[in-house]
Amino acid sequence: MELPASFIDYTRALLGDEEYDKLAVALQQEPPVSIRLNQLKINHSLSDKVPWSSEGFYLNERLTFTFDPLFHAGCYYVQEASSMFVEQVLRQYITGPVKMLDLCAAPGGKSTHARSVLPEGSLLVANEVIRNRSQILAENLTKWGHPDVVVTNNDPADFSALPSFFDVILTDVPCSGEGMFRKDPVAVDEWSPENVEICWQRQRRIIADIWDTLKPGGIFIYSTCTFNTKEDEENARWIQQEYGGEPLTVQVQEDWNITGNLLSDKRDHSKSSIPVYHFFPHKTKGEGFFLVAFRKPETEEEIPVSSSAKEKAFKKKDKKGAATSSPVSKEHLNMARSWLNDENSDKYILLAEGTNIRAFSHYYINELTTMKQSLKIVSAGIEIGEVKGKDLIPDHALAMCTSLLCREAFATEEINYEQAITYLRKEAIALPATAPRGYVLLTYRHIPLGFVKNIGNRANNLYPQEWRIRSGYLPENIRILSEDVTD
Structure with missing residues (x-):
């Protein structure tokens, strides 16, 4: 250089x-290679610790991150x-x-x-x-x-x-x-x-x-x-x-x-x-x-959000709410609620926006309303599912959110490495004949990877299209996070 x-x-x-x-x-x-583990999903650690980070670790070599299912499952960040x-x-x-x-x-x-x-x-x-x-x-x-x-x-x-x-x-x-x-x-x-x-x-x-x-x-x-x-x-x-x-x-x-x-x-x-x-x-x-x-100095006066902005927020909300009836029914909301674990579900309100249902913290709902008036919101909280016809299709974000996902609400199938890569490419994946029909949560090394819909002769892959692994080949030398990290 x-x-x-x-x-x-x-x-x-x-x-x-x-x-x-x-x-x-x-x-x-x-340059050294370092990652930070997600303690929400894996509890173990590696040997070479980043001294100023509780979850950061150096790696001896660069992993093949694109072809590591744990990377896509949010178990660590590079x-x-x-x-x-x-x-x-x-x-x-x-x-x-x-x-x-x-x-x-x-x-x-x-x-x-x-x-x-x-x-x-x-x-x-x-x-x-x-x-x-x-x-x-x-x-x-x-x-x-x-x-x-x-x-x-x-x-x-x-x-x-x-x-x-x-x-x-x-x-x-x-x-x-x-x-x-x-x-x-x-x-x-x-x-x-x-x-x-x-x-x-x-x-x-x-x-x-x-x-x-x-x-x-x-x-x-x-x-x-x-x-x-x-x-x-x-x-x-x-x-x-x-x-x-x-x-x-x-x-x-x-x-x-x-x-x-x-x-x-x-x-x-x-x-x-x-x-x-x-x-x-x-x-x-x-x-x-x-x-x-x-x-920031404590003596500096706190500036409140103007009352006109708040009035605008409520007027906009009312106008939007009065425009059309929502395709999200009470039954859809009840089903979405059943997909959340009992320990944390009461802390979150379910919001119906168009055909989507998301969970957002009760405590910050007013702040979200205020932000929506002046900011472009890309995502907020956790997307639970989307209504299509009479069905509620579970969203990938729900699979990723281990603190809200009720594992018992879905049939679960553990898949191997080759199946995981197939799934992450958003290709067709075959489940065992014993797998129940309906929405199935796939896990890799017992960590949620995403959903499929098993219809018997095949399983429809619900992995987000824009997130798929685009490469059609596997490198000869694949290096992934070691097995003992998730044991």
């Missing part, structure tokens, strides 16, 4: 010759290790249920991670401004399987209609990508000093658009995957000076080898060092990453 000359000159001046030379060597090496450091802020500063926004969330690494770490009773709103990427985000969160999630597809400015709405905001902002050079050759090709200038200005616009949506006393997390101080320390200082953000110290272990503020100035207290956290690949086992956290 040939690094841009301007990047070399700037970074060498920033780090010094010795540190830069070590970084340059590291950037020529193969996430860069350094970025898992977000967990430390959430665990150290979030002690009770919160409403959290992950503003720049696709493809979903930090969102699935945050959803695992947040206290139960919390609501996560994961947003992505680019439409096709918001669909990928929704897919990954659906596979992760937690019901208390809303996925939106909006520009940051759209959230201005929700003042003082969120308790926690994570802005993993678009950046110049210096920390991803060895993983992404495109990032090297696109890097330039001019692009760095564009990035730090765009990042400030994003922060300005979103700041008022954070409640007084709320937590604001700012992160990038770049090294330079324009996008990192200088923006952190700007947040402190422009908005009065109170910098938060994150407790770290010395052997994590995290680098602190590169712009501290002991001679000028106005430029005193803000606690920030740099990950450099020559010092930590991961890619480049930067994080700083703030608390």
Whole structure:
């Protein structure tokens, strides 16, 4: 990899010759592979742990992720290790249920991670401004399987209609990508000093658009995957000076080898060092990453959502409700309710939207109504099923949501690896003659993989068409997550 000359000159001046030379060597090496296990679905662990993450692990080699059914079942997420450091802020500063926004969330690494770490009773709103990427985000969160999630597809400015709405905001902002050079050759090709200038200005616009949506006393997390101080320390200082953000110290272990503020100035207290956290690949086992956290001043006045917006919400709801009768009957709703386990079903309300039935938290139903007035909702809660004629067809999201799925409501068939790949390609799958007719839940290594409808001579594959494995061949050397992880 040939690094841009301007990047070399700037970074060498920033780090010094010795540190830069070590970084340059590291950037020529193969990046480590790391995953984060989904403790909702598997309880075991691997040997090489990511030190700052309770669920993160390094792998000795890259798995054949596309051909690992456990990956498609949401049992783990392939996430860069350094970025898992977000967990430390959430665990150290979030002690009770919160409403959290992950503003720049696709493809979903930090969102699935945050959803695992947040206290139960919390609501996560994961947003992505680019439409096709918001669909990928929704897919990954659906596979992760937690019901208390809303996925939106909006520009940051759209959230201005929700003042003082969120308790926690994570802005993993678009950046110049210096920390991803060895993983992404495109990032090297696109890097330039001019692009760095564009990035730090765009990042400030994003922060300005979103700041008022954070409640007084709320937590604001700012992160990038770049090294330079324009996008990192200088923006952190700007947040402190422009908005009065109170910098938060994150407790770290010395052997994590995290680098602190590169712009501290002991001679000028106005430029005193803000606690920030740099990950450099020559010092930590991961890619480049930067994080700083703030608390919004408690004294700042909380801005309520305007009453006119609320009136508009109810009028819109009434008008929509009066337009046509729903194809969803009481019997369909009762059936959908029977598919949910008794332990958690009372915490969720069933919502009929067109021909679909979804489950959403009772506690946050008013927040969902408010968000619908100003945001484009891609998904909310868990899709339970779709009405077609007289039938209610179970949705794939229900199979993925182990906390809501009532396993006893469906016949279950355990399938082997070859059958699982056939299913994930959305090809016809043959069930044993003893398999009952109707909707059947397929499991692989006893973990739900999805539904089929067994009609006797064949089983109709209900796996989502857009999520299917498109490759028609199997690699010669397939490496999947080891058997003992799910025992």
